[in-house]
Every structure is written in structure tokens, then in C-alpha cells.
Amino acid sequence: MGFFSRLITLFGLVLLGHAGFSAHEHTVLSSNARLTASPALPLDIVIEALVSLVIISLGLVLGAEKLKPVSWSVWAGQIEKEGGARNPYRRLEERYSFWDIRAKRKEFADWIRNQDVPAK
């Protein structure tokens, strides 16, 4: 999408530049003719400018950043689908649970007792 939209935009810009150059040439030529009223722009330049406008705006819209859903539910659903790597509450959701302090204390006491036995 990115390369394609850039190509479209570039093509439109070339068309626009050509239309501008043609308009400039037209003004210069008609000013040499010493006409009292400046003649209207030829139809092909007008059409070229308008077509280039449509093409460039198409390219710019296609190249715009992707929109994000604003509803919390949709946004959270997308994050869950991706595996939760972007979840801002991950730190809260993935915590150590409570320690079983009694089991740990007993383990430590057993270890101390085993250390003491061969010393005597």
C-alpha cells in the first residue's frame, strides 16, 4: 500500500507541475499578443489540473496512517488477539501470586536442621 500510494501521489504531482507550467506558458504567450482582456485558460489545462488534484488526493488518502478504533472494547479485543504484547496493564495482570510463607519457613527450617546435624 505504501509504495503504491506514493507512486500515485508522484504521478499526480508530475501532472500538477505540468499543468502549472502550461498555465504559465499560456499567460506569457497571451501577454505578448497584447490583448486587452486576458483570455481564459484552455480547457485541457483545467482538466489536467483537476484530474491531478483527484489523483493526488487519492494517493494521500491511501497513504494515510491506519485509523485506530476509539471504543475501548474494540481496542482491547485487538490487543488480546495480538497476544497482549501492547497491553498497558500487563504489569498488573502478570504478577507473582502470594507466597505460601508457612511452606517457605518450614523449608528453611528443615534446611537449617540438616545443616546442623552433621556439625555435631
Next chain:
Amino acid sequence: MAPSKQELSLLLNPLVPEAVQHNNKTLTNLHSVTSFLLGLVAGILALQSAYGFAFYLSGTVLVSGVFHLLLISRSGGGAGVFFPGANGEIADIDERGFVHNSSRAVQRKGAWRDVWFGGGVMGEALSGFVLGWAGTAGVLH
């Protein structure tokens, strides 16, 4: 006091501020670039006074239409999926929080207004347009 429809909408279906900001920024960027472009074309066409501003209005409508068609409609759901509209109020919600709507995606009330008139169309983008318009008209004609 019972919550208003807008408060109820935000309680039931909250908005993500980051996503709202991102979407508004995308739309503003698009409009500021395209309005300068519109100015260039208006200068090439040698439009004057009210015709130039009429051209600007129709041009922004064109750009918003393309934006709506290509980016919003194609991704399913309406403008309410991507823009909060009138402070995020859900369309067709009643006092008790039930949504009387057939569409599956959440629709925000007045979200289309964000797409068609938002994004600085009457502010920064307009000054960009006038800059391009006056510049090219001065150089070319």
C-alpha cells in the same frame, strides 16, 4: 440524579484517548496537506474571490468523501468506530443504556461531523489553502 445519555455512553463503552488523538492527528495531517494542494490548483486555474473559496469547500468535501469511502467504510462500521463525535455519545441509546440499533459496531452520535468538518478544515487548513492559492496565482498569472 440519573446519568445523562452521554455519561451513560462513556460508562458503558469508554473511549481510548490515545486512539482518538491518533485519528484526529491523521485527519488533520491529511487536510493540511490536501488544502495546500487545493490552493496550488486554485492558483493554476486563476480562480478569484468567492470562486476560490467555493473551490476550497468542494475540494475538502471531495477529500473527506474519499477518506470516508476508502478508510472508514472499507474497514467496516461507520465513522463512529473511529471518531467520538459529540463527546462520545452512542447513537440511539436510551435512558437505561439499551442501544436500539441494528448495526453490530458501536455508532457514536455526530461522528460524521468529525470526518466532514473536523480536522481543522476551517482553521489551519484554510490558511494553507490561501497561502498556496496566492502564491501560485502570483507566480503564474
